[in-house]
Amino acid sequence: MKAFQIFSLFTILWTTALAFSTAPISLRNHRAFVSDSCLWAETIKEVTDDADTRMSKSVESVKTNLATIRTGRASASILDRIKVDYYGVATPLNQMATISVPSAQQLAVDPYDKSTMNDIQKAIAESDLGVSPNNDGTIIRINIPELTEDRRKDMMKQCKSIGEEGKVAVRNVRRDGMDLIKKLEKAATIGKDEMQDGLDLMQKMTDKRVKEIDEIVAKKEKELSKV
Known part of the structure; x- marks a missing residue:
């Protein structure tokens, strides 16, 4: 009987010690x-x-x-903010035409759809660039004046x-x-x-x-x- 009690007590102590040694809470806290x-x-x-x-x-x-913002030299980027009324939709000019720089003082705008020539010319003329575009029916040319x-x-x-x-x-x-x-x-x-x-x-x-x-x-x- 005593031997059984001693064995039981040993088992309880060993189980308790093992439980504390694994310390699942402290491990979780460490991971946290x-x-x-x-x-x-x-x-x-x-x-x-x-x-x-x-x-x-x-x-x-x-x-x-x-x-x-334009300087006194031609640059296609000055037209980047120009939008044209295309069938009721404000469309960026650079999506409607090819823009080139034939000379240091001139830009050329070649519309993909020639029926938009007048609308494009109007949009450029009414912008704050201070330029006067010329429309020859095929190409719109923009002469860039020297800055005052x-x-x-x-x-x-x-x-x-x-x-x-x-x-x-x-x-x-x-x-x-x-x-x-x-x-x-x-x-x-x-x-x-x-x-x-x-x-x-x-x-x-x-x-x-x-x-x-x-x-x-x-x-x-x-x-x-x-x-």
Whole structure:
């Protein structure tokens, strides 16, 4: 009987010790800690990656808009924003015609559908380019006049305005990203150190994109001043 009791007691103690040695709860907690650490990094990365993509698009938008500002030399890109009323639909001109640069002071627009000649001519004439397109029934030719001093100043102002709009867009992205990072810290999804790292990275990204915009605008202004 005593031998059986001793065996039973030994079995209970061994089972209890084994249960504590495996410690399933502590293992789960360890996995949760590792998972949370990865989540912190992934969350910050997702926020900053998204912000970087949006900032990049703002920079590209500045480039595109500046390309449509004409200098005293012909460039097909100045027609990029021209849209033509094509059967009631505002259609980009570059989807309706081939645009070429036969000389430094002239553009040639060759419509795919010749019945749209007058509509295309009207759209170009009514744009803010300050040009007078000539329609010979087959090709629309646009002579690019030299910029007057007043016109040059207006173009410079447009460049600065486009640049400022781009920088505002980039800073708005920074604000949104920083607000989200702060909310993650407040919700205890990330720690204070992770939050600060995220905020610092967001500011560095912003400074980089703002500098890019300043350089792009300066390059365009240089082009205008040379003509």
